[in-house]
Amino acid sequence: MTTAGQVLYARSRALPATLVALAGTAAFAVWAAARLDSYLDPDRRVPVVALAPLLAAAVIGVSLSSPSDELDRTAVRPWWPRRLAQLAGLTALAAVLLPVAVLGHPETFGPPAMIRNTLGCTGVTAAAAALLGARLSWLPAFGYVSAVYLGSAGAHGSAVTVWAWPVQPGAQPGAWAAALGAFAVGGALFVVRGARAEGPRG
Amino acid sequence: MSVLAEAKAPLLVEARRGFAPWAGLTVLLTLGVLLAASADRWQGGWAETAAQLHDAVLITVPAAAAAGCWQGGRERRRRTEELWGTVVRPPLSRLLVSALPVALWVAAGYAVAAGLALLATWPYAQGPLGDGPRLARMAADAFVSGAAVAAGHVVGRLVPSRLAAPLLATAGYAGLGVTATAHEGAGQSLNPAFQVLATWVPVWWQPAATAVWAGGLAGAAVLAYAARRRWTALLPLTAATAAGVLLVQTGDGLWHTDPLADRQVCDTSVTPAVCVNARFADALPQVGAALSGVTGKLAGVRNLPVRWEDRDGKAGRDEASLPSLTPLGWSFVRGRLTDPAGFAWQAVGALGLSGDCPDDPDGGLDDRIAVADDAVENYLAPDPAQQYFDSLDAGSDARRRAALTARRAARARLLAMDEEERRTWLSAYFAARADCRPKEVPAL
Numbered sequence: 001m002t003t004a005g006q007v008l009y010a011r012s013r014a015l016p017a018t019l020v021a022l023a024g025t026a027a028f029a030v031w032a033a034a035r036l037d038s039y040l041d042p043d044r045r046v047p048v049v050a051l052a053p054l055l056a057a058a059v060i061g062v063s064l065s066s067p068s069d070e071l072d073r074t075a076v077r078p079w080w081p082r083r084l085a086q087l088a089g090l091t092a093l094a095a096v097l098l099p100v101a102v103l104g105h106p107e108t109f110g111p112p113a114m115i116r117n118t119l120g121c122t123g124v125t126a127a128a129a130a131l132l133g134a135r136l137s138w139l140p141a142f143g144y145v146s147a148v149y150l151g152s153a154g155a156h157g158s159a160v161t162v163w164a165w166p167v168q169p170g171a172q173p174g175a176w177a178a179a180l181g182a183f184a185v186g187g188a189l190f191v192v193r194g195a196r197a198e199g200p201r202g
Numbered sequence: 203m204s205v206l207a208e209a210k211a212p213l214l215v216e217a218r219r220g221f222a223p224w225a226g227l228t229v230l231l232t233l234g235v236l237l238a239a240s241a242d243r244w245q246g247g248w249a250e251t252a253a254q255l256h257d258a259v260l261i262t263v264p265a266a267a268a269a270g271c272w273q274g275g276r277e278r279r280r281r282t283e284e285l286w287g288t289v290v291r292p293p294l295s296r297l298l299v300s301a302l303p304v305a306l307w308v309a310a311g312y313a314v315a316a317g318l319a320l321l322a323t324w325p326y327a328q329g330p331l332g333d334g335p336r337l338a339r340m341a342a343d344a345f346v347s348g349a350a351v352a353a354g355h356v357v358g359r360l361v362p363s364r365l366a367a368p369l370l371a372t373a374g375y376a377g378l379g380v381t382a383t384a385h386e387g388a389g390q391s392l393n394p395a396f397q398v399l400a401t402w403v404p405v406w407w408q409p410a411a412t413a414v415w416a417g418g419l420a421g422a423a424v425l426a427y428a429a430r431r432r433w434t435a436l437l438p439l440t441a442a443t444a445a446g447v448l449l450v451q452t453g454d455g456l457w458h459t460d461p462l463a464d465r466q467v468c469d470t471s472v473t474p475a476v477c478v479n480a481r482f483a484d485a486l487p488q489v490g491a492a493l494s495g496v497t498g499k500l501a502g503v504r505n506l507p508v509r510w511e512d513r514d515g516k517a518g519r520d521e522a523s524l525p526s527l528t529p530l531g532w533s534f535v536r537g538r539l540t541d542p543a544g545f546a547w548q549a550v551g552a553l554g555l556s557g558d559c560p561d562d563p564d565g566g567l568d569d570r571i572a573v574a575d576d577a578v579e580n581y582l583a584p585d586p587a588q589q590y591f592d593s594l595d596a597g598s599d600a601r602r603r604a605a606l607t608a609r610r611a612a613r614a615r616l617l618a619m620d621e622e623e624r625r626t627w628l629s630a631y632f633a634a635r636a637d638c639r640p641k642e643v644p645a646l
Contacts, residue, residue: 143228
């Protein structure tokens with residue numbers, strides 16, 4: 001693909017606006033984390049560690065839509081490298097920006113937990129983009145993470161580290177496995193199939 | 203023809219098809235995940251179930267606002283705004299036809315989830331006849347979720363962005379979350395998602411006032427946006443303001459402790475008497491059975507507390523604190539004690555074995571008391587993990603091995619006493635322990 005083609009692709013996916021929105025999300029996370037007074041108790045960061053990646057994933061998910069889906073499918077070149085680059089690039093950017101809000105305490109709710117949640121939420125959102133369409137791709141992740149956020153407090157058992165991955169400390173292997181699994185499956189689904197076509201009735 | 207009658211037929215079509223049923227299903231599924239994940243902590247207590255359903259408003263309101271916002275942007279996505287501008291139907295009825303089905307479905311999703319939670323609690327509920335589901339609060343919470351749809355719908359009409367809905371949801375979580383955990387200020391009275399303890403009950407008009415507050419704001423937004431006579435928005439706004447002022451002025455008086463939680467239900471046929479919180483009156487036979495081994499061995503022993511009590515705060519002079527059944531999900535799950543042996547051990551500990559007596563400066567007496575405490579505990583209700591701790595001490599340094607040997611010898615001596623001798627010894631022991639007279643703890 002030529003440079004001009006890449007620029008056109010980026011513009012068609014509203015990437016400039018997406019980058020601005022990701023920067024805004026990171027700024028929101030920094031502002032919110034600073035207000036939490038979490039120097040002594042890193043657990044107070046949980047709302048930011050759960051919510052900021054959710055918003056970043058929503059921003060990324062909405063940018064996965066294609067304005068000319070039928071036309072895209074007539075192209076000779078394969079789309080998967082561009083989809084992969086878009087998803088991986090935006091996720092990497094979010095994974096670099098968001099942890100700045102929660103520096104320190106890597107064992108509990110620090111940068112590793114933020115990176116893990118960014119990967120997991122983006123994976124769920126990418127899967128939703130492939131199955132539901134990009135515009136509404138934020139919905140399943142919002143529902144799941146918010147339900148787990150309220151529902152998992154006080155839950156015990158070994159399985160909780162897997163299903164409640166968005167609210168686990170950074171050092172939990174089960175939570176990492178769940179988030180990485182969600183990112184791998186969701187990412188692969190989107191990269192192979194692209195976002196589900198959305199008619200004007202959506 | 204009124205606005206609503208005119209809108210009736212399209213309303214049914216909108217309610218059956220499109221996004222509205224999906225919005226209701228999403229709320230139901232989200233609450234389903236939340237309630238299933240936390241079932242141990244609410245199933246079996248009416249108050250806990252009501253508190254969990256009320257806490258869920260923290261996520262249903264932002265989700266409802268996002269769903270309304272999504273629906274509000276539909277005509278823009280379909281590019282049919284101009285077309286709608288040409289029809290004779292007034293803007294308000296067009297908005298209601300689009301927003302009401304989503305609001306009703308979201309409220310229905312909440313109501314169905316709440317109904318299922320109540321059904322799940324019913325077989326395990328342990329309270330007396332007067333206890334039951336808190337329907338008024340649930341109705342108000344369902345109404346508030348529906349009102350959030352209407353307010354979100356107006357935002358969706360006004361903000362032409364694909365990100366409007368997720369941003370609104372995030373702002374909702376953050377806004378409600380921050381004020382829900384605030385310890386003071388008007389925010390906590392006005393916040394429909396304000397988190398309360400399970401044992402708190404609102405004054406009778408609080409659910410209605412919250413519904414008027416939230417519904418009035420949403421109604422004002424809808425009328426200001428779509429009504430032909432925009433000044434009519436002042437009516438719901440006035441109602442919302444009046445309800446808001448009432449809520450803020452009442453402040454802490456909005457909530458009070460459930461009188462049921464202060465009452466005790468007792469079995470006085472044993473010594474000490476066993477009392478459980480009246481909220482879990484049906485659990486008394488089970489608690490009595492868990493403690494039957496202890497009360498059987500204490501028959502005839504003097505100087506004991508009069509009863510075990512299960513209430514908040516420090517026990518009185520002649521009372522011992524029963525290990526609390528709440529919060530649900532730990533020692534008490536779905537109406538059953540999860541570990542009766544551990545429960546009995548904790549209850550024995552509360553009899554005064556680990557009282558607030560000052561330490562002996564020499565330390566010599568402390569060792570003697572520790573050995574006596576251990577022997578009594580071992581006789582009445584041993585720690586379920588005792589063998590494990592003993593094995594740790596057995597493999598440890600010489601000082602801890604010697605302490606273990608002394609403890610085992612004391613346990614054996616207490617067990618070897620005849621009934622009368624042991625009752626006398628225990629009576630002297632409990633008298634000394636209750637009055638913090640360590641020197642009078644009888645030797646073993």
